[in-house]
Amino acid sequence: MLRVFNTLSRTKEEFQPVTPGKVGMYLCGPTVYKPSHIGHMVGPVIFDAIKRYMTYSGYEVTWVVNITDVDDKLIAESNARGIPMSAVADEMTQDYKNNLAAMGVDTINVFPKATDYIQQIVDFTADLIAKGYAYESEGDVYYDVEKFPEYGKLSNRTLDQMSGEGGGTAERKHSPFDFALWKSAKPGEPSWDSPWGKGRPGWHIECSVMSCCLLGETFDVHGGGLDLQFPHHENEIAQSEARNGKPMAKYWMHNGLMQASNEVGKVGGRKTREAQESGAKEGDLASQEAGKISKSKGASAFRDLLKKFQPENIRFFLLSSHYRRPIDYSEERLQEVGKGLEGFYRYFKRFESVTGQSFYSLESAKTRLEGDDYEKSEALDVYPEFAKHIRELRARFLEAMDDDFNTAGGLGVFFDYLRAVNKFIEETQLETKQDPTAQNALTVATTIFRELALTLGLFRAPVEEDASANDALVEPLMTLLIDLRRAAKKNKDFATADEIRNRLKELGVTLEDRPGGVCVWTRE
RNA sequence: GGCGUCGUAGCCAAAUGGCUAAGGCAACGGAUUGCAAAUCCGUCAUUUACCGGUUCGAGUCCGGUCGACGCCUCCA
Numbered sequence A: 001m002l003r004v005f006n007t008l009s010r011t012k013e014e015f016q017p018v019t020p021g022k023v024g025m026y027l028c029g030p031t032v033y034k035p036s037h038i039g040h041m042v043g044p045v046i047f048d049a050i051k052r053y054m055t056y057s058g059y060e061v062t063w064v065v066n067i068t069d070v071d072d073k074l075i076a077e078s079n080a081r082g083i084p085m086s087a088v089a090d091e092m093t094q095d096y097k098n099n100l101a102a103m104g105v106d107t108i109n110v111f112p113k114a115t116d117y118i119q120q121i122v123d124f125t126a127d128l129i130a131k132g133y134a135y136e137s138e139g140d141v142y143y144d145v146e147k148f149p150e151y152g153k154l155s156n157r158t159l160d161q162m163s164g165e166g167g168g169t170a171e172r173k174h175s176p177f178d179f180a181l182w183k184s185a186k187p188g189e190p191s192w193d194s195p196w197g198k199g200r201p202g203w204h205i206e207c208s209v210m211s212c213c214l215l216g217e218t219f220d221v222h223g224g225g226l227d228l229q230f231p232h233h234e235n236e237i238a239q240s241e242a243r244n245g246k247p248m249a250k251y252w253m254h255n256g257l258m259q260a261s262n263e264v265g266k267v268g269g270r271k272t273r274e275a276q277e278s279g280a281k282e283g284d285l286a287s288q289e290a291g292k293i294s295k296s297k298g299a300s301a302f303r304d305l306l307k308k309f310q311p312e313n314i315r316f317f318l319l320s321s322h323y324r325r326p327i328d329y330s331e332e333r334l335q336e337v338g339k340g341l342e343g344f345y346r347y348f349k350r351f352e353s354v355t356g357q358s359f360y361s362l363e364s365a366k367t368r369l370e371g372d373d374y375e376k377s378e379a380l381d382v383y384p385e386f387a388k389h390i391r392e393l394r395a396r397f398l399e400a401m402d403d404d405f406n407t408a409g410g411l412g413v414f415f416d417y418l419r420a421v422n423k424f425i426e427e428t429q430l431e432t433k434q435d436p437t438a439q440n441a442l443t444v445a446t447t448i449f450r451e452l453a454l455t456l457g458l459f460r461a462p463v464e465e466d467a468s469a470n471d472a473l474v475e476p477l478m479t480l481l482i483d484l485r486r487a488a489k490k491n492k493d494f495a496t497a498d499e500i501r502n503r504l505k506e507l508g509v510t511l512e513d514r515p516g517g518v519c520v521w522t523r524e
Numbered sequence B: 001g002g003c004g005u006c007g008u009a010g011c012c013a014a015a016u017g018g019c020u021a022a023g024g025c026a027a028c029g030g031a032u033u034g035c036a037a038a039u040c041c042g043u044c045a046u047u048u049a050c051c052g053g054u055u056c057g058a059g060u061c062c063g064g065u066c067g068a069c070g071c072c073u074c075c076a
Helices: A039-056 A072-081 A085-102 A114-130 A205-215 A226-244 A270-277 A283-288 A302-308 A311-319 A331-355 A368-374 A384-402 A407-428 A436-455 A474-490 A494-506
Strands: A003-006 A011-014 A022-027 A060-065 A134-137 A140-143 A179-184 A199-201 A219-225 A249-255 A258-260 A327-329 A509-514 A518-523
Touching (some): A022 A205, A039 A311, A085 A302, A205 A219, A311 A331, A311 A407, A331 A407, A368 A436, A474 A494, A474 A518, A494 A509
Parallel strands (some): A219 A249
Antiparallel strands (some): A140 A179
């Protein structure tokens, strides 16, 4: 039984979709005006794992991630670069999608763009005016927050609490908290026709409209970063529920934000504003503090990070803490996680050398029910203790994931799993003995591991080797060196054997002598 | 100022109020090895920032103190 933390109730709830067996999931995607940074990958990777796990659990999931391609920031960027807004949007959308593809986030069903829904946005806005929840003012259309009594229910605040806050010029608005559904166009700005004159959509309306068009008036999961809880998601609720008269989403899920420990300054929050107002005397200090990574300042482009780290390394890192917690970004942390990952890769090679099968080609169960069946395999029962252990590990993993997608707990189980299978190889001496019975048991155990790893989108395919590092000569040269070294060892000429190994190590190549006179090499 | 989150070992990080507080990284022993590497075995939190309370029982619930952070303004 899946349990999900719902921001609306601030508790974990049993997951029961609106329509049995089907799940509609909407994640707020980016405003495409700058290249994405690592913070933009947090949500997609987490919800990718959530979708995979839900699918594995037997749900048919439709996942929508929107692209907001019309916005003040896009207009500013377009002006700054002297190219059309649509060109900026196309370029950054491509960057975003490239990054998702690199990260293996390929489970998103629809990427709707706001500009493809202008007519629906106009209709939606007109509905809100007709129902008395919005009003026109000098070509703009505003949502009248006073008319929606539940305003603030998601972020747990009331209009009274906020009074004295909020701001900007309120001349055109009834209340400073009213927000724009439609903005009139200034000369030269991209615009569309509407009953209120030429203009463009406000920020929040596109999500209400596209989620409704694609997933229905009430869908199951609405996700996004914690920073979107207010005002974005609050406003989406106000718009959608006022228009449709029913709950917008059953479960609201918010992921914690990526924090940068020092390289990116603190950019949000009251301190900065105060610092600015008081002559920035705290500014320098504040910029040294930890703070969330923001695209409005300095975070390096994700595509550059991909040059330094394997996508799987980044994915493993993102899944190594619970999704609702903030996660600190640092290259050291990424490297540390990478060391842990290597143990898995080594095991996959070991598995292949012992059974002759590639881990990546194992056909594992696609659903939990299939897996329940598969784990009963008699090949495993030949080794009762091992069988019991493997089944316990699988149960522990599923238990962790059922409890609000505890990927960190699940990854912990993976390391126990790794030890179990390595130990099994030692105990059965599979590296030096032919033992089909033990090989079968190991294959079953490893296939179950693959089944679980795939629910997180991990270990789907071999990590790409750096093509430039391996030209056709490397393989035969390594074979030559290893043969020479073997001959030296046979003659007890360990000095030569060690020199070969040491000098290769200096070149970044590690030799490992395995039982049976086998020598394996790996490079960094 | 309002609302909220968090504080678990040297670092990272799990844990429906209930058995010995997972796991990773680092470190240190041992097995194995010609020596290594890898792997396995073992050590590494009498205790969850601090103080008090509720309870048969608290990392977990309540109150307070200290500290870190988020939102209230563009954000994933």
